[in-house]
Amino acid sequence: MRRVGNSVIAAVTATALCAGAWLLHSGAETHPPPQPSAAQAHSGGRDSGTDGGTAIRSAPAMPPSPPVRIRIPSLRVDAPLTGLSLTPAGGLTVPPADRKNLAGWYEAGTTPGERGTAIVAGHVDNAEGPAVFYGLGALRKHGTVEVDRRDGTVAVFTVDAVEVYDARRFPDDKVYGAASRPELRVITCGGTYSEATGYQGNVVVFAHLTGSR
Template sequence: MQGSNGPGRRGAWGVVAVVLLVGVHLVRGGAGEWRADGPPQPLAAAAPGQVPAGATAAPGPLPASPPVRVRVPAVRVDAPVVRVGLDADGWIEAPSPYDGELAGWFTGSVTPGERGTAVVVGHVDTPDGRAVFYDLGALARGQRVEIARADGRTAVFTVYGIEVVPKEGFPARRVYGSTGSPELRLITCGGPYSQDGGYAGNVVVSARLTSVLPRSPSAP
């Protein structure tokens, strides 16, 4: 599939390319069949709706600074973040399927903490077993996601929605569009798995910036 702006370009194509990432590359990287019961899936009640009170009083947006680590204490995620962009065919590159401990920040999105929607992706599993975002679907509203940034600050986001969305008819504008506030999307594969088609959907975690931890004295 090609965007109207041509492969490798950002803007509207960046949104299309992200959809291709979660719909193709992460599915190909997943193993799925290695565990009969599969990864946890979000409850219907956790889908995005009214933003919890703890996620409404956001601090002002931060200047640009790339993420270096993602932590999600409730599901024991503490992983380095690498940059992922578009390949020569206009697809977004996912973290290596052979290193399931890496998360990837899509460089066509804002950096976490900036005004807009930052996108961080990761595999749910690999041929060897669980990967970095295996337990993402077990998150609940009100839980925290911490993104350590290269400038030494940590952007803290509060989760306000967890859902499985289908690959077919993926609601790109709703998932990736800017709300006017600093937001974060964590994305991995989810939904039913088949040997032929891989995972049928994607787990999408929506979170909003609610606090910023300052640089530590030892930070550069």
């Protein structure tokens, strides 16, 4: 498949993930998903490879290979991945909402583990309850994200930051921009919630490759 730059992705990428169907139907009977604290935000430059002045080693880039599964051990996430394409508006299509333990990756872009920025997105909830990335806002710096790849290898990423953005001020370049090392973004809904429009923002995990097996 011909690869295209992530710069073609618009900020509408994750809005389709954010209906908040579960909260809409259950209201006060439910609790909103966790949101990252300011302590989990970037403390250095995005490509600095450091966190608070401490060097974080990057692993060599891996050859391209489509991902088939994502695991986040601290959140007990273990989910298959499906390919996502672009909508006419420039946002990503989203995984089927009725499959709550399914995430997606932008298959026209970078594969997780190769040099560049790979994009994974998933629902925070559906009408039945929490979905695959419901707990994403609770992920902390230095946490681990593992991606199984079709060639039998596993790309191991270390979390550099977890941030939440208002959808109206979503930083496209920061999230989707090119990277000189293998990086990963994991995106779901977050921020405040409105019954009229759903979630008002997005939680984004920034991570870079630190190992493989």
